[in-house]
Amino acid sequence: MSTAAQNPGLNDGGLISAVRAGDQAAMAQLYDRYSQVVYAVAMRVLRDTAAAEDVLQEVFMQLWRNPAAFDSSRGNLAPWLAVIARNRAVDVLRKRRPQDDISEVTLAVLPDMAGDADRAQVAEKVRSVLKDMPPPQRSALEMAYFEGYSHSEIAQKTGEPLGTVKTRIRTGLMLLRRAVEAT
Amino acid sequence: MTVHEQFAEDLAMYALDALEGDAKVSLEKHLDECASCRRDLEQLRGDAALLALSTAGPRPPARAKARLIDSIAKEPRAQQARQRLPWLAILGWTAAAAMLVLVIGVSRQNRRLSSTVAELSGMVERERVSGEEAKRVAEVLHAKDAAPFEILPVSMKTRMPSGKAVYSRDRSGLVFVASDLHPLPAQKAYELWLIPMKGAPIPAGMFKPDARGTAMVMNPPLPQGVEAKAFAITVEPEQGSAAPTSPIMMMSTGG
Numbered sequence: 001m002s003t004a005a006q007n008p009g010l011n012d013g014g015l016i017s018a019v020r021a022g023d024q025a026a027m028a029q030l031y032d033r034y035s036q037v038v039y040a041v042a043m044r045v046l047r048d049t050a051a052a053e054d055v056l057q058e059v060f061m062q063l064w065r066n067p068a069a070f071d072s073s074r075g076n077l078a079p080w081l082a083v084i085a086r087n088r089a090v091d092v093l094r095k096r097r098p099q100d101d102i103s104e105v106t107l108a109v110l111p112d113m114a115g116d117a118d119r120a121q122v123a124e125k126v127r128s129v130l131k132d133m134p135p136p137q138r139s140a141l142e143m144a145y146f147e148g149y150s151h152s153e154i155a156q157k158t159g160e161p162l163g164t165v166k167t168r169i170r171t172g173l174m175l176l177r178r179a180v181e182a183t
Numbered sequence: 184m185t186v187h188e189q190f191a192e193d194l195a196m197y198a199l200d201a202l203e204g205d206a207k208v209s210l211e212k213h214l215d216e217c218a219s220c221r222r223d224l225e226q227l228r229g230d231a232a233l234l235a236l237s238t239a240g241p242r243p244p245a246r247a248k249a250r251l252i253d254s255i256a257k258e259p260r261a262q263q264a265r266q267r268l269p270w271l272a273i274l275g276w277t278a279a280a281a282m283l284v285l286v287i288g289v290s291r292q293n294r295r296l297s298s299t300v301a302e303l304s305g306m307v308e309r310e311r312v313s314g315e316e317a318k319r320v321a322e323v324l325h326a327k328d329a330a331p332f333e334i335l336p337v338s339m340k341t342r343m344p345s346g347k348a349v350y351s352r353d354r355s356g357l358v359f360v361a362s363d364l365h366p367l368p369a370q371k372a373y374e375l376w377l378i379p380m381k382g383a384p385i386p387a388g389m390f391k392p393d394a395r396g397t398a399m400v401m402n403p404p405l406p407q408g409v410e411a412k413a414f415a416i417t418v419e420p421e422q423g424s425a426a427p428t429s430p431i432m433m434m435s436t437g438g
Contacts, residue, residue: 024255031248039247040240053247057254064255075229082235083228090200119236126237144201145234151196152203163192170195173230180233 012077019067027064030077035060037078037119038085045089045146055089078119090148122180129179136160137168144169187220194220198227216406218386219425319402323349323356344396346433348375348414355407357387359400359414364392372421375400376431378413385409389423 010018010026012033018026038059042052059081063070070080130138136158143149143157151169155162193210196202202210214221346361359375367373372391376384388403416433417424 022259024252024259027255028248028252031251035248036240036242037236037238039243040238041235043240044238049244053243053250056243056247057251060251061254061258064258079229079232079236082238083232086235087200122233123237123239126233127239130234130237141199141234144196144199145231149201150203151201151206154201166192166196169199169201170192173195173198173227176233177226177230 013072016067016070016072016077019064027060030063031060034078034081038081041082041085042089045086045093045148051092052089055085055092058088059085076119086145090146094148125179126176129175133172133175137172140165140168141172187217187223190220191223194224195227198224198231215404218404221404222423222425319354319356323351323354323358323402344433346416348435350377350411350414352408352410355405355409356402357400357405358402359388359390361390361392361398361416362396364396364398366396367391367418370421371418372423373398373416374419374423374427375403376415376417376427377405377409377411378415380410380412384415384427386423386425387414389419389421391421 010029012030015026015030019030035056039052039056042055042059043049046052046055062084063081070077130141133141140154140158140160143154144151149157151162151165154160155165158165160168190210190213193202193206197207197210214224344361344363344365346359346364348357348359350357357377361373364373372389374389375387377387378384385406386403387405388400390398390400392398414435415427415431417427417429417431419428
């Protein structure tokens, strides 16, 4: 019997170790935990169920092929998978080859989001900050992150000076950081 | 405006993969040389990850899970390892063997450390570290200017932590292994510093010892062509520090 099947309560680190050993049941457990997060990001970017399912499949297959790419000392699995999903979805949207290997995706340590409740709390906080942001600032962030536009494309589409776009994006990210740090 | 402030807004755009053209080229050049901005970039990428996590939606359809399960069943781990074996294994073992030979040569008096290196080198292969990285390790270890740095505790203890750094200025490459390190409190980590001939210490990687006190740092991002006077280790907050914030606890005896 697989490690994951014997220990249904394994944490992410334990499941990743089991996946490294080729444990398919552990992979299924990780999928059950995080497929919704990955699918939601892919849908947000691509707005197409078939394309989002392809990204979902690709993200988890990459994890299966290279579980060592995830460094549990650098944070939780959910944000890491969410970023990989976003990057791959934007690659698809922009019709370009995958831009980075999953082992190159490194994030600063975020607040602990190992549990669904922790993650939901952080997500709710971020949504609230985005809702309260001035619309041009929120739009600039979303155009860059979810629509894959470059800084000059955003400036062109919004008619704003390049410097204004850059400032809005940086201050927008800072607002998110401060809000989560205060959580 | 400092050089870092000059790049602050571009860093945020870069974290979102939205920077392009000359600004991107210029920032990437700066990132190669600036550990502080590299850390800022990671932080900004973490901020951007919050955007990804803020998305919400339904669970994917059941067919998606069936598709994944079917795919991984067709691609079992053992088969995958065999398929990748030929050149990855050669590169991995080349790096491991080169590391072992070199470290034994320069550290006869420290058999425990050599054993650790061999073990870690084997781990490198087992973890199927990318072929490119393994090749780069071998290049550092074979470099003409590769020099060993013996690192010992400033205050001698009965069971001494020890470390060895092999550094190539020409390749800006560094391989570091340590043994018998003391465990650290939560949210603390060891930070390795390259002490240049001139100027302030340069961050050369964060690490935490495993249960047996061993640790390894392989090819951390370092500025190009810096001549090392020594290497040192301090205890820092686990997210790392741009400059040492605690006394040096271990320092090399020279190259």
